Amino acid sequence: MNTAPHAARGAKRDGSAASTAVPTAASAAPPRLNVRSLLREAEVRPLRIATSVGAGTMALGSAIGLAAVAAWLIAEAAQMPSPAALAVAAVSVRFFGIARGVFRYLERLASHETALSGVVALRTRTYDRVAQSDASRVLSLKRGDIVARMGGDIDAMGDAVVRSIVPLGVAATVSLIAVAITTACLPLAGLALALCLAAAAVLGGALTWRSAKLAAEAGTVAAARVSTATLEAIEGAIENRVWGRRDDALAELRAADRDAEDASELAARPAAWAAAVIQASQGVALVVALWLAVTAAHHAGLPPTTAAIVALLPLSAFEAVSAVPGAVVQAFRSAAAARRVLAITPEGESGQVNGDEGKSADDGEHAREEAASAPAMAAPATDDLTLALNGLSAAWPAMRPTRPVTTTLRPGGALGIVGRSGIGKTTLLLTIAGVLRPAAGSVTVGGAPVTAATLGHTIAITPEDAHVFGTTILENLRVARGDVTPEQAADALRAVGLEPWLASQPPGLDTILGAGALTVSGGERRRLLLARALLSPAPLHLIDEPAEHLDADGIDALRSLVLAMKAAGRSVVIVTHDLGILDVVDEVVSLDVD
């Protein structure tokens, strides 16, 4: 039985109130993420990263080799090198030229393979976590927000490997090799190069990080203001002209644009400083290396070839360091994406992904609650299927809780929930299903607390906007139970009055329906969902607005269906605006406040 996804889709996704007024999954301070935990999450093996870094280092090393051969040729030219030595130089140039391309290709292969398989692992883990997480967190997000987190954000986490970890690893390795070679030739020059490289990497990296942070904070807000002001100016052009507010709208747009410019300038400043620091460090490294090499060649007898290598090596070493700003920007983006993804998962709440850092008292309480309810999740402990609402009140984070409800529903009974629009009937239904945690009171089946995992075993739910999949009628009914036979499917469709409709479809049960019920009418869709509910094996069924879109015949079919479910010993809870069908329920609960 697979009704949980319906529950998720069934909830309204107007998360605006929740996301502004109350700390929710979207707004709560997200946990920190470190590189080790990211690599573990993405199932990236250190050996694979080492292979990518090794290949990248060889590619850049080949470039350094080319520079070294050039330096040697320049230094040797004046001393008339032998043809044999020149032949060696020529072969070396060819070797390094080819090796550079080959290793660059290998590095791309290795790092992309690592990143792509990492993204698959990350996405799979995140889907698993979301399926197990507190539904109110996920349901409080807008659909587009979830798609963005599952899509672009996880891709951005994967990009950390290719665009951040590997380039930083290559920069560090190449710098170390350059410093080692320089130190071997002339220790003082090695020290100077090490200091310049460290200054460029650390200062340049820190300034770039600052720039990325400013761009993300001020830049995003300013860009959103410009978009809003632009849309309002265009869409409200006629009204603004009529009411004489055109100048105000344009002034707001100009102000927003100025803000956006200021924000991008603010963010560009540290980035410019970072570029300047790297350039200045490279310049200083070159001048110092040149000066030390020439001095050593003149006064300490350093061979001219070695002096040339010492003088020219900084050029190549800084080629690796110049990748640092881009890698830092990517690290910032990946970290922000990781925080957004983790914020919708239980691990995000508890900080499990990041070791034990950031566990709040609230998180601990949540974990204890989960642990306490765990035994009830596997299966009901008793055969008693009595549903008990004990002062149960339901609420989304920013919503006023519904009035407390206390009642008992025995197997074979039916309960109706009514109340004015927006009072919280659907919210209460989701709470009874265990999708949302109660705002107050409790809901139990056979004395055991209901949790999200009870859904499917004991409780099934048919939300108002339960999804109709783009597949056959039979498969749409098998959502309720995987082993529904064609005969059972046809019987269920007959029970809800869809027999004539089925007969009018030449492929019968194999008729493909349009995804999202595009090819069925509102009433047919509702009856199809009722047939699905009828086929569900769960002894307790919750149905949201079953009478919606039904004509008089449909209402009669609904009545018969509820009576049939009751006769079969199943309990039914119905949320409805249609008071006409309440004659089939045993008790009616109104959420309206007197």
Ligand SMILES: Nc1ncnc2c1ncn2[C@@H]1O[C@H](COP(=O)(O)OP(=O)(O)OP(=O)(O)O)[C@@H](O)[C@H]1O
């Ligand atoms: N996913 C959600 N996240 C946050 N708030 C929500 C969500 N879904 C609904 N709400 C809010 O909860 C309140 C109650 O909504 P609910 O759907 O439970 O009312 P209802 O009584 O079933 O309404 P109706 O009869 O119109 O279907 C509303 O203010 C609604 O905006």
